[in-house]
Amino acid sequence: MRIGFFDSGIGGLTVLKKVVKFFNNHNYFYFGDTLNVPYGSKPENFLIENLEKTFDFFEDLKIDLVISACNTSDSMVKKGLVKLNNRSFDYISIIDSGIKQVKNGEKILLLATENTIKSGSYREGCIKNGVKKIKEVPCPLFVPLIEEGYWYGAMSDSITRYYLQDSENKYDKVILGCTHYPILKNHINKVLNTDIIDPADGVINSLIVDKKIPYIKGKAHIEFFITGNVEKFRILSRRFMKNIRYSANYSKIDTKK
Known part of the structure; x- marks a missing residue:
């Protein structure tokens, strides 16, 4: 194929x-x-x-x-x-591949680009699946950081903490709504300690x-x-x-x- x-x-x-x-x-x-x-x-x-x-x-x-x-x-x-x-x-x-992994009653944190969030695609799909709450956080520096090869280290860690510092321990799952973001999964895990949805799964x-x-x-x-x-x-x-x-x-x- x-x-x-x-x-x-x-x-x-x-x-x-x-x-x-x-x-x-x-x-x-x-x-x-x-x-x-x-x-x-x-x-x-x-x-x-x-x-x-x-x-x-x-x-x-x-x-x-x-x-x-x-x-x-x-x-x-x-x-x-x-x-x-x-x-x-x-x-x-x-996007559908990510939405399928959320469940009724869950509180969801979506990390995505500005355009993806603006489209409302994840929000609409998650609401249809019965999520209790969804918060959307744009992370515009993640993609340039990853494209330049900064996948580990203090810079990646500090930028991740900057975006996620107000979301710790508040959500059942976090959706990585940009395919670049799983590369920073370890940094995201450090801050949120929450189940992560990778739409690739x-x-x-x-x-x-x-x-x-x-x-x-x-x-x-x-x-x-x-x-x-x-x-x-x-x-x-x-x-x-x-x-x-x-x-x-x-x-x-x-x-x-």
């Missing part, structure tokens, strides 16, 4: 890594728009146009299944601003339960298509994807064409 992923940068690797680890016999295609990262505060028309181009690109590659690995872009689909009706591929929403469940994709042992191949600095992405992706069995090619792509 040919499976595509998309994100503004390296955040989508948190989804890709889990999928490849579990389903390692498929061909994977990852589009990383590192030239335009972060997406969190980009204008809506920019996000719509870029996502339409990304979907066109996946259709040209004859992708069977697209897995959203960017909550901000996925919120454009959830709002109905980007349509899937006439697309040739199947689609898994990262819901993606795995969708692949098993909804898509009926079987586990067959093999070696995955990944094609990375990057709009920005390919070498920087290669270094960070290899650092993050260590201990995963796969082969890979890295290519620079011009989205202006």
